[in-house]
Amino acid sequence: MADKQKSPWTLLSVNPHVNLTVSEIESGLSFDTRLTVRVRLNSDYPDSVLACMLWMAGRYVFNGMEELDTFRDDFENHPSQRWQGIIDQWPLVFGPTETALKKLFASAKPAVKRPPWSKCPRCGAAIFGCVEGMTDIEEIERLLKNTPAPYWCRSCGQRFKFTGNWLSCTDEFTVEETIESIKHVFPTQQPSFDTLQIEAGEEHDD
Ligand SMILES: [Zn+2]
Numbered sequence: 001m002a003d004k005q006k007s008p009w010t011l012l013s014v015n016p017h018v019n020l021t022v023s024e025i026e027s028g029l030s031f032d033t034r035l036t037v038r039v040r041l042n043s044d045y046p047d048s049v050l051a052c053m054l055w056m057a058g059r060y061v062f063n064g065m066e067e068l069d070t071f072r073d074d075f076e077n078h079p080s081q082r083w084q085g086i087i088d089q090w091p092l093v094f095g096p097t098e099t100a101l102k103k104l105f106a107s108a109k110p111a112v113k114r115p116p117w118s119k120c121p122r123c124g125a126a127i128f129g130c131v132e133g134m135t136d137i138e139e140i141e142r143l144l145k146n147t148p149a150p151y152w153c154r155s156c157g158q159r160f161k162f163t164g165n166w167l168s169c170t171d172e173f174t175v176e177e178t179i180e181s182i183k184h185v186f187p188t189q190q191p192s193f194d195t196l197q198i199e200a201g202e203e204h205d206d
Contacts (some may be wrong), residue, residue, distance in 0.1 A: 007042040012051055012154060021064040031065050035072055038081060042151055044159065046080045049104045052157030053083060053094070055123065056103065060093045108159040110168035117141045118169055125155035125166075154194030 013036040018145035024031070037054050039047035057075065062068040071093065074086055087094045087101075094100040111118035127150050129135075130145045150167065152159040160170040 006040050008040070009038050010041050012037050012039055012054055014054055016058050016060055016062055016068070018062045018065060018068050021066075024065055031068075033062075033065075033068060035075060037076070041154070042149070044151060046083060048152035048157040048159050049083055050079055050157070051103045051152065051154065053079065053086070055156040056095075056100070057093050104157070106158060108161040110161045112168050112170050114169050114171045115167065116144055119165065120153040120156060120160075121156050121170075122158040123153060123156035125153055127153065127160070 013034050014037065015033045018031065018033050020031070035054060035057055037050040038051055041047070053075070058070070062071065071090060074089060079086060087097055087104075091097070106122070109121045111127055111171055112121050112124075113119055115126045116135070117132050118127040119125065128147050130140050135143070149162070149165065150160060174177075
């Protein structure tokens with residue numbers, strides 16, 4: 001079977017929290033805490049594994065920049081070939097290997113809620129970048145076209161379940177839920193400046 005065309009490289013990054021040492025604080029310097037991995041969004045392995053490792057590293061609190069720098073040198077050095085060694089080397093960050101592997105290779109799960117509001121069942125990230133009541137219709141259209149088939153969560157690497165070409169989601173598409181969704185896509189019209197002026201004028205005449 002021919003491989004599907006791979007998407008271009010995407011950089012994912014996190015800035016984990018670092019408890020700076022006294023001398024680091026006293027230096028008054030600002031430190032680069034960013035950790036980065038390079039992935040292809042439409043490739044399953046090892047890309048979703050690397051995204052998951054980045055998520056786990058992003059939730060670990062590093063003790064000083066030395067620990068972070070040492071970790072970064074290891075983590076960013078060809079992780080797609082070395083990821084298992086990195087996991088074994090850093091139980092502080094990833095926990096015991098067996099537990100880490102369960103996270104990295106968690107089974108594909110349906111998204112929470114229907115598109116465009118779908119969220120990752122593990123970390124709650126908005127899969128299409130659309131936020132209910134916040135994202136307007138043109139933006140929703142653009143975001144959905146950009147991410148027609150999200151194979152895994154960009155935030156935590158959780159793989160999503162598909163039924164054929166369709167993203168599976170936990171919601172049943174009830175009439176009530178559809179009405180609720182439409183309300184968010186077309187927010188209630190705010191009174192325009194003209195309307196406000198007319199209303200103010202009328203009040204003044206009374
Ligand atoms: Zn996630």
